[in-house]
Structures are given as C-alpha cells and as structure tokens.
Amino acid sequence: MLLASAIISGLGLGIMYGLIALGFHITCAVSNTVNFAQSSALMLGAVLGYTFGVAFGCSMPVAILAALTVCGLSPAVTNELFDVLADLRDEGIAILLVDQMAASRLAVTDRGYVLASGYIVQADEVSVLVGNSELEAAYLGHAKTMERAVS
Numbered sequence: 001m002l003l004a005s006a007i008i009s010g011l012g013l014g015i016m017y018g019l020i021a022l023g024f025h026i027t028c029a030v031s032n033t034v035n036f037a038q039s040s041a042l043m044l045g046a047v048l049g050y051t052f053g054v055a056f057g058c059s060m061p062v063a064i065l066a067a068l069t070v071c072g073l074s075p076a077v078t079n080e081l082f083d084v085l086a087d088l089r090d091e092g093i094a095i096l097l098v099d100q101m102a103a104s105r106l107a108v109t110d111r112g113y114v115l116a117s118g119y120i121v122q123a124d125e126v127s128v129l130v131g132n133s134e135l136e137a138a139y140l141g142h143a144k145t146m147e148r149a150v151s
Helices: 002-033 035-053 060-072 074-090 102-110 133-139 142-150
Strands: 111-116 120-124
Touching: 002 035, 035 060, 060 074, 074 120
Parallel strands: none
Antiparallel strands: 111 120
C-alpha cells in the first residue's frame, strides 16, 4: 500500500512539474520572455490545496475546489490592494511597484518605467506614458522584433 501511494504521489508531482514546464515553454515561445506570474498563481493554488487537504482534513476534490475558489477571488483582493496603494500615494507615501498589468497599475502611480528584455525602454510621468505608441510596442514585445529586423 505504501509503494502504491508513493508511485501515485510521484506521478502527480511529475505531472505538475510537466505542466509548469509546458506553461513556461508556451509563455517563452510566444513572448520571448519567461513570465513567473503563472508560477506564483500555481504555487498559491498548490499551497491552498495542501492546506485545505492536510491541515483542515478535506478530501482531495473538496481541497481542490476550495483552492480554485480562493484563487478565483485573487483578482478581487488584488484590486482592493491597489485601492489601498492609491490612498497611500495620495498621502504622499512613496511606493515602488513592479507589475505586469501596466494599464490598470498606471492609475495608482506618478511615474513609470517600462522594461523590455531587461532594458528600460521608456521612463516618464504617467501622463506621458499613457497612450504612447512606443510604450505599446515595447510592452507587447514588438520593439525586440523591430531591433532584430534593423540589425
């Protein structure tokens, strides 16, 4: 019985690692960058699933459903966090914010730095950055393609 449990656990872990690798491969192939945001969301789900399953004694299907439900609420919590950050900004507190959702996050910032392939491609006040075609090209990855075509 112990051997069967170890084999099943090993297969489950191997499948999870395979899915993570597949996600990184697809992300890297499409954008030419590795996006670690997926891994953080996956880790949150894994930790919550483990917590619900082991610490609270839930069955595996219930633990998975509970973890998915909590992860589904994550955007609402994130939006609430950015409302708090906006209030802190209005009080004059400086905050360094690193995020990939530039369009919605520029609303709570005064100044922005846009990175493409590890280099700053644009840095300015938010009013200058919003609607800038160079920003769009750099953020969507077109700048790297254009650099290759020129050189």
